[in-house]
Amino acid sequence: MNETVISIKNLSVSYGKYDAIQNISLDIKRGEFVCIIGANGVGKTTLLHTVLGFIKQYSGEVKVLGKNVKRVYKHIGFVPQTETCEKNFPITVEKAVLTATLGPKIIPFKYFSKNDCYKASKLLENVGLRGYEKRAVGELSGGEFQRMLIARALAQNPEILFLDEPTANIDTETADKIFSILSELNKNSVTIVLVTHDLGLAKKYSTKIINL
């Protein structure tokens, strides 16, 4: 239970001359529910993106499951800030969730089966989106969209789940619901690393708070 799943040693990241992160070291252990908090611009998103391998220029060492993150993508789930998606893209909620089950191997003429769709429905139900399967993603409210992104991340069957401000723009009740869903997952041994500005929820649900 004490295996280190993410290890960061002396990490510094800079954008040009500007240092976004200076010399951070931290370990995250399997089964933890870690909330990263801190003021705007302290480098929370930068930290997450470096761990996920989106930012390639940094100094120090970052290991996920003991390896370079690129080699363990299939064990990782990610809920980005909504801005990275094409919010009005004409696909159904079900399809958006199922995109998580593609890759890394490319299978020509891969189409989704009934069974896949059934799994997607189950995941959507878990995040309170029962019956939303055939709706277009563009029709969802901000909070519904966010929950769909969580269902999509769950479809990856992750060992470690990263979330970047999953409850920004979400009402307190729904935010609490999302945290309790995550807490439930965490009890089923999914390690959770979450960036948030909501200190209350972080205190209520997380097992560890990192203040950047």
Add this chain to the structure above:
Amino acid sequence: MIKDFFQYEFLQNAFWASLLSAIICGVIGVIISQKKLFMMAGGIAHTSYGGVGLGFLLGIEPMITATAFSVISALIIGRVRKKGGRNSDIIIALLWSLGMALGVVFTSLLKGYPPDINAYLFGNILAVKKSDILIMALFCLIILIAFFMLYNYIISFLFDETFALVSGINPVFFENLILILIALSIILLIRVVGIILVMALLSAPSATASLICKNIKGQIILSSVFSFAFCLIGLLISYNFSVSSGAVIVFVAVISYLISLLLNKIINRKNR
């Protein structure tokens, strides 16, 4: 007209050219309008004019050199778009003009009787030859096979590039694939509507479709149907009144889009 159709090969060629163009406008047009790649597609189209000129100068089939130019410019534009957000518009604008300029220089170096440049700039569906149809069919086949073989991966990439990366899909591969498909479709459309008018056919049908239908398969089918209708109407009018077919097709496409926009507004207001 029907009798003429069976009598004249050029009308049959025009028909097949319309059909092939329509299919591609469905598939690629939807990608372009969903990802708002209009500037980019315009840049690729105009850069290919340099290829047309080079082809004439070297005595090679201009469509071949145009293909090379459009694919290379697509890859350059894609790279630039990724790297520098603000600079990408400048690079596109420069490639756009540079391509046209090269085309002008190359054709002015030609000795003897000037080739029919207008057919490339404004398209001439009535002048499409059997050999053009073969090239168009080949490109259409390549685009369709690539698109449907990787359909779900492409959709996933288009919906959320960042996430695609984490799910293990190689975003560089898909980005380049989509750019190449766009470049090939532009070449396919040049014989029908020409370099300057190609943007209308890549945007109006898919934009009209997106007003009506909210799922991607429906949009692809609808936009193909619209493009086919626009091309046929253009063909009909230009055959009977001997106006430039490319221009007529663009007129029809733009007017149809405006009308559907208006109808859409009215219906939305009623529903409120």
